[in-house]
Amino acid sequence: MSLLNVERLTKKFTVGRRRWLSFAPREVMTAVDDISFELKRGELLGILGANGAGKTTTISMLLGILTPTSGSIFYFGKDFARYRSQLFSKISFASGYFKLPARLTVQENLDIIGRLYNVPAAIRAKKIAEVLAIFGIAHLKDRQTGPLSAGQMARLMLAKAFLPDPEIVLLDEPTAPLDPEIAQEVRHFLLQEKERRGVSFIFTSHNMDEVAYLCDRVLVFKDGRIVANESPRALAASVKKAHLALTISEGMDTALAYLDQQHIPYEALDGKELKIEADEEKIAGILVALARAQVTYVHLQVEKPTLHDYFINLAKNR
Amino acid sequence: MNINQSIALSLAHSWNRIRAIMLLGVRQMHNDPIYLVQTFFYAAFNFTLWGIAGRWLHTTYTDNALLQLAMMTTLFASESMVRASLDVMGTLLIDISDRNIANLFASPLAAAEYVLGTFLVALMNQPMVFLLAVLIGNWFCQINILHAPLAVVPFWLTIFISGLGVGLCGASLLISTGRRFFNVIFMLARTAVLIGGTLYPVEGLPLLLRGVARLFPVSYATDAIRLLMMHQIFSWQLLAISVLMSLLYLGGGFYLFLRMFARSKQHGLMRLND
Numbered sequence: 001m002s003l004l005n006v007e008r009l010t011k012k013f014t015v016g017r018r019r020w021l022s023f024a025p026r027e028v029m030t031a032v033d034d035i036s037f038e039l040k041r042g043e044l045l046g047i048l049g050a051n052g053a054g055k056t057t058t059i060s061m062l063l064g065i066l067t068p069t070s071g072s073i074f075y076f077g078k079d080f081a082r083y084r085s086q087l088f089s090k091i092s093f094a095s096g097y098f099k100l101p102a103r104l105t106v107q108e109n110l111d112i113i114g115r116l117y118n119v120p121a122a123i124r125a126k127k128i129a130e131v132l133a134i135f136g137i138a139h140l141k142d143r144q145t146g147p148l149s150a151g152q153m154a155r156l157m158l159a160k161a162f163l164p165d166p167e168i169v170l171l172d173e174p175t176a177p178l179d180p181e182i183a184q185e186v187r188h189f190l191l192q193e194k195e196r197r198g199v200s201f202i203f204t205s206h207n208m209d210e211v212a213y214l215c216d217r218v219l220v221f222k223d224g225r226i227v228a229n230e231s232p233r234a235l236a237a238s239v240k241k242a243h244l245a246l247t248i249s250e251g252m253d254t255a256l257a258y259l260d261q262q263h264i265p266y267e268a269l270d271g272k273e274l275k276i277e278a279d280e281e282k283i284a285g286i287l288v289a290l291a292r293a294q295v296t297y298v299h300l301q302v303e304k305p306t307l308h309d310y311f312i313n314l315a316k317n318r
Numbered sequence: 319m320n321i322n323q324s325i326a327l328s329l330a331h332s333w334n335r336i337r338a339i340m341l342l343g344v345r346q347m348h349n350d351p352i353y354l355v356q357t358f359f360y361a362a363f364n365f366t367l368w369g370i371a372g373r374w375l376h377t378t379y380t381d382n383a384l385l386q387l388a389m390m391t392t393l394f395a396s397e398s399m400v401r402a403s404l405d406v407m408g409t410l411l412i413d414i415s416d417r418n419i420a421n422l423f424a425s426p427l428a429a430a431e432y433v434l435g436t437f438l439v440a441l442m443n444q445p446m447v448f449l450l451a452v453l454i455g456n457w458f459c460q461i462n463i464l465h466a467p468l469a470v471v472p473f474w475l476t477i478f479i480s481g482l483g484v485g486l487c488g489a490s491l492l493i494s495t496g497r498r499f500f501n502v503i504f505m506l507a508r509t510a511v512l513i514g515g516t517l518y519p520v521e522g523l524p525l526l527l528r529g530v531a532r533l534f535p536v537s538y539a540t541d542a543i544r545l546l547m548m549h550q551i552f553s554w555q556l557l558a559i560s561v562l563m564s565l566l567y568l569g570g571g572f573y574l575f576l577r578m579f580a581r582s583k584q585h586g587l588m589r590l591n592d
Contacts, residue, residue, distance in 0.1 A: 013585070057586075063424035066586040088426040099417040101342065103349045112345075115338035116425045118331045144349065160421070 003168055003200050004039035004062075009071035011057050011224075031057040033224040034071070039168070042198040044190070046211040046232070048307075049221030050315060055204050056097075058221070059172055062202065063093055075168065089117060094161035095172035099153060102146030106137065106156055109145055110163055117164035131159040134189060136182065150177035158186060162193070169193075170202045175210065187214055208308040212236070218307070222314060232307045239305035239313055242280040244287075248272055251295035258293055262286075280304065335427045339435020343409050344442065357408075357443065360508075361397040362450050368393055368517060369459030388547040389517055390459070391466045392540040394451040395474045396516040399481035399536055401447050403507045405440035406433075406485025410492050411500055419587050429579045433572065436489075437482055444478065469552055473539040476560040480535040483567025484510065490571070490578040515540040535563035 011032040032054040039045050049055045060066035062073060064084055073080040075087045100109040107128060114124040132138040135155040140148065148156065154177045161169050171190075175183040187210065193199040205211050211218060212232040220228035220235070228235055248255060252271060259266045259276065264286065267275040278286060283302055290297075319327070347354045372386040413419050422432065455461040488503035513520075513527050514536035520528055531537045542556035 060586055063420065065420050065424050065583060067580070067583045085426045085428055088424070093424060095420070097417070098420045100421060101346065101412070101416045101418050103346045103353065104342070105349070108345050108349075112338050112342050113421070113425070115334050115341070116422070116427050118334055118426065 001041055002038040003041055003076055004202075005074040005077075006035060006037050006062075007072050007074070009035050009058070009061060009073065010069050011054075011061060011066065012069045030224050032061070032068075035224075035226050036071075037219055037226060037229060039200050039202060041167075041200055042194055043217065044194055044201045044203060044215045046215030046218040047202060047204045047221060048208075048211060048218055048311060053221035054224040055221055056172065057224075059093075059095070059170055059202070059204065062170060064088075089164070090167040091170070092117070092161045092164055092166040092168075093170040093172070094154075094157040094174050095170075096150075096154060096157075096174070096176055097172065098157070100145050100156065100160065103144060105142050105144055106132070106148075107141040109156070110160060113160050113163055119164055127163055127165075131163050134162070135159045135186070151179060151182065154178055155182070155186075165197075166199065168200045168202070172204050173206065174203075175205065175207070183210075190214060208306065208311055212307045220311075220314065227314070235310045236305050236307050239309045240279045241277050241309065241313075242283055242305055243303040244276040244278060244283050245299075245301040245303070246274045246276070246290075246297045247299035248274055249296045249298045251290075251293065254293050255290055255295045258289060258295075262289075331426070332428075332431055335431045336435045336438065339409070339422075339427070339432055340438040340442070342413075343405070343436070343439030346412060357401075357404075358446055358450060361401060361447050362454060364393060364397060364511075365390070365451050365454040366458055369455055369461055373459045373461065382548075384548055386459075386461055387463065387465060388544050390451065390455050390461045390463050391470060391547060392516050392543050394448065394463055395470075395477045395540060395543060396511045396514055396536060397451070398444060398447050398474060399477045399484070399514075400507050400511060401443055402440040402478050402481030403485035403488060403510075404504070405443055406436045406482055407488040407492060407500070407503060407507075409436040409439055410489045411497065414492065414497055423587055429576055430572075433486065433489075433575060436485070440478075440482060440485070467546060469546055470543050472557060473542050473546075473560060476557070476564040477536050477539045480539075480560075480564040480567045483564065483569075483571040486568070486571025486575045490574040493575065493582045494578040510534050510536055513537075515544075519544065535560045535567060538563065 009032055010030065012028050012030050014026040015029045016026055035054075035058065037045075047055050047058065057066065061068050064080065075083075075091060078087060080087060101112075104112070110128045110131070111124065114128065119127055128141075129138065132141055135158050137152060137155050137159065140152060140156075145153070145156065154174060158171075158174055161171070175186055178186065190201060190203075191214065194201065203211070203215060215232055218228070218230060218232050218235055219226050228238075230238070246255075249272075252268070252274070255274060256266070256268060265277045269275070276286065287300075347357060369390055372389045376383060376386045413422060423429070451463050455463050484507060488507065491499055491503055513523060513531040514534045515523075515531060516536070519541065520531045520537050523531055538556050538560040542553045542560065545551045545553055545556070
């Protein structure tokens with residue numbers, strides 16, 4: 001069942017300032033261009049794209065803090081524009097772009113959020129203690145929010161997002177400011193919530209390994225459009241090029257001559273290390289050819305294409 | 319759940335959210351003494367300055383103690399208006415400065431609930447303004463505004479309501495432009511004290527400013543307070559005008575805020591973070 005349906009969503013902005021007494025039309029920039037997608041229950045949907053591709057604009061529209069130019073958003077089958085307040089009781093978010101009031105303590109801020117989401121008074125304090133413990137910031141509960149470090153603030157924003165027991169959580173680069181071990185704990189928690197409570201996530205990150213690890217499906221944005229809607233594995237598999245690393249013991253010159261002759265791109269390091277880029281299905285043929293040419297090697301490693309390779313390819317093809 | 323229960327639950331949730339905004343404003347002040355002092359500094363400053371000046375005029379040149387009391391009462395009413403308008407604008411300004419806008423409006427909170435929450439913040443700060451007027455008046459100037467007749471209360475109320483309206487107009491500008499124009503809005507709110515007939519009748523102003531002064535409900539209410547205190551005349555006509563104008567300001571301000579809020583969302587509330 002789809003919890004979120006986005007249909008033909010478009011956002012256009014007028015750019016530049018209008019000149020005094022000028023009636024010339026201003027330039028229109030299309031930030032998001034006619035995108036449609038859905039989010040299923042218990043799904044972790046990644047959004048990838050270069051800066052300016054339309055990720056943040058889309059998230060802003062999904063959060064209702066930016067009005068679409070056209071198109072519609074349906075959460076739980078209901079029109080978001082019409083049932084906004086009612087629907088928000090099941091949707092929450094965490095983003096590095098936002099903070100919480102600096103003068104209030106961590107506990108006070110979460111108490112305000114709890115009230116906004118109508119977390120019942122009887123369980124509010126308990127829920128706050130729970131989320132603070134989950135994200136390892138229980139010791140900060142009486143500290144003012146202003147002086148918190150970026151990592152502590154990121155954890156507080158995550159605690160805020162999970163306080164109302166949401167069914168859909170929008171996460172905009174939530175682990176970027178976190179230490180590696182904390183980031184890993186957060187990833188485990190997200191997967192746990194997905195499995196245990198069937199929470200659905202929309203997740204943006206610049207960390208490709210993280211997206212590949214967490215997401216069931218990835219939307220790839222380019223120039224405001226969705227150019228791919230696949231699993232991370234399928235996206236990576238769509239990249240034909242793999243990397244072959246060899247430590248040559250004998251016949252380096254022969255190997256280089258062969259690669260030049262076949263127009264296969266390579267990189268030779270220290271006279272021994274050879275890195276070859278080739279289509280995945282041609283790797284076996286290259287190894288056979290090198291063996292026939294009496295090239296011997298002591299170490300061999302084949303790196304399959306990753307989501308990172310897909311993204312780099314996409315950027316190259318701009 | 320039947321319709322009545324559903325409406326009752328919805329209203330209870332709405333009230334929870336309004337209280338959350340009120341608590342947000344109260345805790346900001348409670349946790350930061352500097353902010354607390356800043357909030358009430360101008361009121362205390364004006365009560366002291368004009369209270370002492372009024373006492374000096376009274377003891378040196380006039381024998382009319384009512385004039386001094388009327389001045390302090392109208393000053394209190396005007397400060398009440400300024401405080402109300404700044405509380406409405408200030409709550410929004412702090413949320414913009416704290417990058418908290420998206421947390422609030424990407425939640426079940428509605429814009430109208432936010433506005434009502436800021437009204438409650440403004441209402442909660444009023445006793446403090448009153449207390450300052452009473453204490454400063456008594457300690458420094460031998461003026462006790464508790465001696466003012468109870469009949470001034472409806473006029474004070476219209477002035478307070480107009481303050482909420484002025485605050486909403488300022489908040490509309492803030493939500494559409496961000497923090498840039500706050501100082502201008504602050505000056506405009508203070509200008510209402512200058513030309514609103516607070517310390518002197520509007521007739522004492524230059525001709526050009528008299529017309530402008532009559533655009534502010536405070537000018538009618540302060541006229542009425544003076545009339546009541548100096549000549550014991552309760553003007554129903556001035557009350558009606560100030561009530562109508564205050565409601566016009568409040569309704570107009572509310573409409574303007576909702577319009578500007580919707581317009582601001584066309585450009586994205588995140589833009590206010592800059």
